[in-house]
Amino acid sequence: MRTAVVIGTGLIGTSCALALSGRGVRVHLVDHDPSRARTAAALGAGTDEAPEGPVDLAVVAVPPAKVAETVADAQRRGTARGYLDVASVKGGPRRELADLGCDLTSYLGTHPMAGRERSGPLAATADLFEGKPWVLTPTPATASTPGTDTEVVNLALELVSLCRAVPVLMDADAHDRAVALVSHTPQLLSSMVAARLEEADESAVRLCGQGIRDVTRVAASDPAMWIEILSANPGPVADILSAVADDLDGTVRALRALESADADKRRGGATGIEDVLTRGNAGRRRVPGKHGAAPAVYESVGVLIGDQPGELARIFADAGRAGVNIEDVRIEHATGQQAGFIQLMVEPSAAPGLTAALREQGWSIRQ
């Protein structure tokens, strides 16, 4: 692929454009808000000048409800050899394109399973998709209609490879049911937990630790975008949420039983709570680890660091000098203190050596 157009230069479009530009593709940036295309260009994602002729691939990275009309418009203009979108839902946009009478052979619905709770070009990063699944949902051929062209599937595979993501082929409706479980319901549950904080007393909110930060991160996402995503996938999300509601009902009953003066009822309550917690453990074990690999069990080395510029770089450099690969990192900022607590996740066999090396460099290790 030598040339591409990215239409919609927000978080996903600009991240994609940064990755493509970084690997030598000439990228043209388009947004209905021209200042966003200019910002993306200033970040090094490409040029906001129009291409002189058709490009190899058009990447449509606009909100889900705008996908069909944007692809249709780009096809009418003869913008590219192939067209793909990156919206978080796949069944609806394709049906809308079919209703508009668009050419489905040059179109491929895709969805990178990577994102952030922030929108716009300034939130974009070139490595956003690295190691993440990128779902491709080619339209199957039927007796009367041809499916997505092989050339377009190949262009999409090249894009996924240039973004260092991992391609996953799926049926569009199966994709929508899967993301209802692993993305759309978690978004709503995160929002619901965070909503409890809106009116909470400051004395409680100031105690927020890493647990609630993990659970509520995506609650900061753009409501307008999520209304569009959920509007395009309401049934599958409602099905999962109603199963969660059953668990909530059972958990409330179990907690009420724990308040009882009757020892038998209390035992029943504890069993109910244990049931939901152990099923949660089992589900969590199924979440894949880095780069889609089986979940790894890392050991954590805890270090106190000063809350000042350069501390993280210094500790990473010291770990590197000790020959240790840091697999993951968590940082907790202590309220009201000029210090933070960092947990370096490493292979269990590397933990003792890292602990010793960091101690030698004067770091304060906490277990």
Ligand SMILES: NC(=O)c1ccc[n+]([C@@H]2O[C@H](COP(=O)([O-])OP(=O)(O)OC[C@H]3O[C@@H](n4cnc5c(N)ncnc54)[C@H](O)[C@@H]3O)[C@@H](O)[C@H]2O)c1
């Ligand atoms: N945010 C995520 O985590 C995430 C992850 C994967 C996929 N997606 C999907 O990617 C798409 C873009 O999401 P985002 O997070 O980058 O949103 P964003 O708000 O950061 O960017 C969307 C951009 O599209 C532009 N736009 C809107 N309508 C347009 C139109 N008709 N023509 C041209 N430009 C238009 C907006 O001005 C904006 O710059 C959505 O379909 C979303 O479902 C999002």
Ligand SMILES: O=C(O)C(=O)C[C@]1(C(=O)O)C=C[C@@H](O)C=C1
């Ligand atoms: O990690 C985040 O912040 C995301 O928004 C990512 C996430 C997800 O739920 O995994 C959200 C929606 C997208 O369609 C794809 C990815």
